[in-house]
Amino acid sequence: MTRDGRDWEVPELKGIRAGLVVVHTIPSATRLWPIYCMLAQANSGVVWDFVVAPDRYNAPVLRFLADRGVVVVSWEDLVKGDQRRYGIALAAARDGLELLRMPVIQIAHGALREKWTPLSAGAGVLMPRTRYGTGVDFGVHQGRTVARYLVQAHRDEVDALDPELRSIAWTLGDPMVDQFDGHLDMRESFRADLDIGCGQRLVTVTSTAGRHCLWRDWPELLHRLVTELPQHRYQVIAILHPHLWYAFGEDLLNALRPSLRRGLRVVRPDDDWPVPVIAADWVLGDHGSVFHYATRSSAALLTAAFHHPSVYPGSARSELGRLVPSLSRMDQIEARLIEVAHPDVRRLYAHAGERLSSEPGAFAANVRRLVHDVLKVREPTVSACLPPLEVPRLITG
Structure with missing residues (x-):
């Protein structure tokens, strides 16, 4: 009509x-x-x-x-x-x-x-x-x-x-x-394509956009990851919401350069970001959609700058923020990663991804x-x- x-x-x-x-x-x-x-x-x-x-x-x-x-x-x-x-x-x-x-x-x-x-x-x-x-x-x-x-x-x-x-x-x-689920069996192939070496671990970091997000509320986290985690054992890939690129432009890239020189790699804003999520050993993220989709992967999850007031109370996203352990500025990063990878911790949010699709x-x-x-x-x-x-x-x- x-x-x-x-x-x-x-x-x-x-x-x-x-x-x-x-x-x-x-x-x-x-x-x-x-x-x-x-x-x-x-x-x-x-x-x-x-x-x-x-x-x-x-x-x-x-x-x-x-x-x-x-x-x-x-x-x-x-x-x-x-x-x-x-x-x-x-x-x-x-x-x-x-x-x-x-x-x-x-x-x-x-x-x-x-x-x-x-x-x-x-x-x-x-x-x-x-x-x-x-x-x-x-x-x-x-x-x-x-x-x-x-x-x-x-x-x-x-x-x-x-x-x-x-x-x-x-x-x-x-x-x-459906794309996540259909590619989970390609995890090892994706890791090889991303040049994750034998014995290395991949930490994928995600940030949404808006007044409150990981990039704006904790911008130094990426640099901490690439400087505090031993480079021969860890690689770090960041996925930043496209709106951050177009809101900050060249300033965003300039802010990332010190971390890029230390080994950080960043997904381009119009490319397939699910690949480094599927390939990850850990996903660190805020309250954005990418972090929620990461519940379909095999990665251990850790919230960073999850802004609870931005999320509707009682929703699946709100429940995710409550169940997944968080990283604080006081934490020793590698020790925290090892802690949250324990099966008992991961069982807390094991079914969180089921609420993404019926x-x-x-x-x-x-x-x-x-x-x-x-x-x-x-x-x-x-x-x-x-x-x-x-x-x-x-x-x-």
Whole structure:
């Protein structure tokens, strides 16, 4: 149904259906890209265009798409023109979706929706905040939902939605959970590709973005790791949220240089960050999605700068922050790593990853089925599979 209440006719041109991939930021781009690959490779009867939607962090997206050689249409031309070419749109963020006329499938760009809504700057009166991505302020515009289908990773997420959004909620699973699970048996291969030597241990460090995150609240931790851990026994790889790169720019790289010279390696912001998580012996992280996804790996976990006030109370992320042991500034790092690797400690959070998806292994099939139902086109007979992870390029000293 269109915004004015009329049924949306699925367009067709010479037997070809067309879909639109709406990309806001690098995190949404890396979320949607494997989904697009899965859909495009399975059915040549559906063509896909991309569009860069409005967002304060959307500047790097055009280069991301240009590097991959896809068709990119202008956002301004799209919203002002005839959108009837497209029978469906995929998105992993919110801004501007109310301007689209075709049915939109909206997917979370990270693990679940378990943080508070961001607190804006300014001198206005503070108002009660809500759980991000679950309220009518997020999903409704002028009396109509901005998406036709709101994809949830776990059935428990549906209960957290405002009643107005539950009718459009579809529990389809999580693509990153499925990619993690599908590559766990490649851990040793990934370690070899990352040049982790025999007898060496890998410590992977993750930071989200925002006012409170590991990089902003404990920026010296990376340097402590590469200086206090013996280099012949340990390697350290950092995964920094793409928004940190685009917020701080060259200043971020300059701040990292002393650690890079001591052996730190850093994943580029648009590469496959799950690989060094799967390969890790330990993952240190804050309250971001990457650390939550690390619960699917075999690594021992240790929180660092986990900002509990940023996480919605009672959520799976909140429970994760309570169960996983923390690293303090007073700790001797190697001794703490050895301590938290003990099986008795790891049993405390052994089941934390189960709350990331109630449809493990089924996301690709579920989404492909929904997309083809919306487009009113026969689904391919080949199995729905997300593309394999690639070993990331690493920034070194």
